Amino acid sequence: MSPQPSATDLRAPAQPAPATGARDGDEPSSGGGPATMTRRSFLRRVGIGTATAFVLADTALAYRAYDQGVLAEEDGPAFDAWDTWRDGTDASSLIGAAVLAASAHNTQPWVFAVSDRQIDLYADPARSTGANDALGRELDVSLGCALENLQLAARARGHLTEITTAPGGAPDLVASIRLRPGTAVDGELHRAIGDRHSNRSAYRPDPVPSSALTAMQGLVDDDVAPARVVWLTGTRERERFGELLVEATRAHVADDEQSRDSFAWWRSDWDTIQRRKDGLTIDGVGLRPVVRTLGKLLPATSREDADRTFVDRTVVQTRSAPAFGIIVVDDPTSRRDRLAGGRLVQRLHLWTAAHDLGFQHMNQITERIDRDHQLGRVATFESPLAELVGDGALVAFRVGTPTVAARRSPRRPAAEVVR
Amino acid sequence: MTGDDRTILKAGSIAALLGTAAGLAEILAGTVSWAGDKNDPTTLGRVSIGLALVIGAASVLAARSPRPGAQLGAAVALLTGGLIGLTTAGLAWVPAFIASTTTFALVVRRPRGAGTWRAVLRAHWAAVLVGVLALVYLAFGVVAAEGVGLLGIAGAVVACTALALRRRSPSMAAVGLVLAAVPFAAATAWTVVTPLTAVLLLAIGLPDVLVRTHPGPSSGGAS
Numbered sequence: 001m002s003p004q005p006s007a008t009d010l011r012a013p014a015q016p017a018p019a020t021g022a023r024d025g026d027e028p029s030s031g032g033g034p035a036t037m038t039r040r041s042f043l044r045r046v047g048i049g050t051a052t053a054f055v056l057a058d059t060a061l062a063y064r065a066y067d068q069g070v071l072a073e074e075d076g077p078a079f080d081a082w083d084t085w086r087d088g089t090d091a092s093s094l095i096g097a098a099v100l101a102a103s104a105h106n107t108q109p110w111v112f113a114v115s116d117r118q119i120d121l122y123a124d125p126a127r128s129t130g131a132n133d134a135l136g137r138e139l140d141v142s143l144g145c146a147l148e149n150l151q152l153a154a155r156a157r158g159h160l161t162e163i164t165t166a167p168g169g170a171p172d173l174v175a176s177i178r179l180r181p182g183t184a185v186d187g188e189l190h191r192a193i194g195d196r197h198s199n200r201s202a203y204r205p206d207p208v209p210s211s212a213l214t215a216m217q218g219l220v221d222d223d224v225a226p227a228r229v230v231w232l233t234g235t236r237e238r239e240r241f242g243e244l245l246v247e248a249t250r251a252h253v254a255d256d257e258q259s260r261d262s263f264a265w266w267r268s269d270w271d272t273i274q275r276r277k278d279g280l281t282i283d284g285v286g287l288r289p290v291v292r293t294l295g296k297l298l299p300a301t302s303r304e305d306a307d308r309t310f311v312d313r314t315v316v317q318t319r320s321a322p323a324f325g326i327i328v329v330d331d332p333t334s335r336r337d338r339l340a341g342g343r344l345v346q347r348l349h350l351w352t353a354a355h356d357l358g359f360q361h362m363n364q365i366t367e368r369i370d371r372d373h374q375l376g377r378v379a380t381f382e383s384p385l386a387e388l389v390g391d392g393a394l395v396a397f398r399v400g401t402p403t404v405a406a407r408r409s410p411r412r413p414a415a416e417v418v419r
Numbered sequence: 420m421t422g423d424d425r426t427i428l429k430a431g432s433i434a435a436l437l438g439t440a441a442g443l444a445e446i447l448a449g450t451v452s453w454a455g456d457k458n459d460p461t462t463l464g465r466v467s468i469g470l471a472l473v474i475g476a477a478s479v480l481a482a483r484s485p486r487p488g489a490q491l492g493a494a495v496a497l498l499t500g501g502l503i504g505l506t507t508a509g510l511a512w513v514p515a516f517i518a519s520t521t522t523f524a525l526v527v528r529r530p531r532g533a534g535t536w537r538a539v540l541r542a543h544w545a546a547v548l549v550g551v552l553a554l555v556y557l558a559f560g561v562v563a564a565e566g567v568g569l570l571g572i573a574g575a576v577v578a579c580t581a582l583a584l585r586r587r588s589p590s591m592a593a594v595g596l597v598l599a600a601v602p603f604a605a606a607t608a609w610t611v612v613t614p615l616t617a618v619l620l621l622a623i624g625l626p627d628v629l630v631r632t633h634p635g636p637s638s639g640g641a642s
Contacts, residue, residue, distance in 0.1 A: 061612050293609055
């Protein structure tokens with residue numbers, strides 16, 4: 001005999017016993033009949049759904065952040081060279097300092113051959129920036145930067161050096177450095193090798209102290225002859241040079257080949273950065289940390305966006321520059337002069353690193369001049385530049401007090417650049 | 420132990436063995452394409468072996484503990500462990516992934532009381548979400564620089580401890596959640612993601628901890 005429902009059972013649906021931990025308002029977990037959704041249970045479901053959606057979105061964002069190395073900035077094999085460059089004292093250990101030199105678009109266009117008493121520096125033409133370095137000027141200047149680091153490291157580790165630039169023989173051999181035992185001289189420029197980074201942030205309006213300009217002028221010596229530096233610190237000449245830089249940048253992005261060849265060295269993916277260990281990254285743009293992070297979390301930049309950013313950043317960089325410097329040589333087409341200019345610009349860069357100043361190479365004008373020559377056109381930027389700095393301009397840069405600290409750039413370690 | 424339990428245990432053990440093999444392969448030959456061509460194969464190989472051990476432990480748990488919570492946890496560990504492994508050892512992990520997902524399917528499809536897992540999820544949904552967020556902290560703590568990374572790892576551990584304590588001492592659990600969430604988020608505020616994770620951790624975790632254990636009006640308190 002089955003039990004008969006009581007009067008109470010017939011009046012209202014039975015309240016189910018809540019499951020362990022269940023709260024008031026939970027919908028019945030079972031009960032045979034169709035479940036009735038109360039307003040409270042509906043709101044609870046919406047709450048759970050919303051919270052779950054937020055957590056899933058956060059997890060996806062976290063994965064993107066992990067994948068883009070947001071928390072691993074300046075970490076990994078692409079950045080190890082910055083921590084190991086002082087290791088060792090023999091000839092091969094000097095390469096660790098050389099690979100930290102500045103180079104156009106961070107192409108690192110160098111290869112070294114090392115023996116006990118000699119290091120040969122070769123150009124790697126495959127690492128050219130193409131239409132942006134139409135006549136190979138920046139490639140040679142980059143090699144000059146590496147040469148300077150190499151010599152500073154050699155002296156600091158007790159080697160006397162004898163450098164022969166453009167020694168002939170193999171076409172890509174640009175310099176030979178003979179080493180002899182000597183007394184170690186660990187100067188301020190050498191100590192700054194691991195702290196030197198391009199700073200592309202806006203600079204403070206404070207003028208560069210004249211004592212700093214004088215000290216940098218003092219870095220010009222016979223070792224880097226015929227290279228010298230011309231400073232633009234007056235308001236009018238800075239504005240004029242800045243206008244030329246912005247115009248040259250606009251011409252650059254309007255030149256499809258230059259734009260493509262430049263974007264080829266842009267690294268937006270963390271895996272690519274770690275694998276290639278070269279090129280320009282969002283860490284090097286000089287953005288504030290939160291903006292930098294957002295840039296990494298967002299989808300990869302298109303070439304068109306990168307071009308727009310290039311122009312916009314150049315406007316910011318030129319307007320905030322308290323001083324421009326231009327390296328001038330006798331013959332900007334000569335490899336020897338270019339190497340000398342590269343050595344001088346590296347010295348200046350190291351000096352600014354040792355004195356907490358920002359430094360950024362800005363070569364859009366000379367890039368356009370070379371590009372026009374390559375295409376057989378009139379080099380429209382040649383005369384305006386000569387009016388400002390005279391003949392023989394090789395490369396340019398700006399100096400000032402940065403608003404954002406510079407970050408490390410990826411580097412190929414010595415083992416990857418030695419034959 | 421039933422026949423189903425033994426099958427789950429066998430499948431899980433195979434997944435763990437295959438995962439360990441993939442981890443060793445990653446350590447020894449991680450720069451080749453079939454092992455993912457990784458930059459840091461030694462670390463990823465160790466992570467792969469760690470995941471294989473988690474998969475093995477999850478299968479033991481699923482085979483031995485009939486509790487719905489344990490079953491659910493084991494199923495999640497088997498699936499996520501198998502999926503994450505694909506990012507550590509590339510194609511070398513695929514056999515382990517197949518074995519792991521098979522074990523997951525065996526656990527999920529095993530006969531049990533209708534609605535058991537749903538009831539567990541419904542009762543503990545906030546804790547599950549906080550657990551996921553704690554995993555985000557743990558992962559970020561592992562990849563972050565040493566000092567800051569420890570804050571993330573400690574935050575994850577403290578958050579899980581707070582969850583375990585929430586019935587015994589709600590106020591301690593609430594303090595624990597705050598201590599778990601805030602320091603790491605503050606130290607890495609520029610990452611955007613950790614502050615967001617901290618906000619979610621507190622927004623979901625604190626109400627769960629504080630409201631759940633409040634005595635209701637019918638609890639018999641003196642009036």
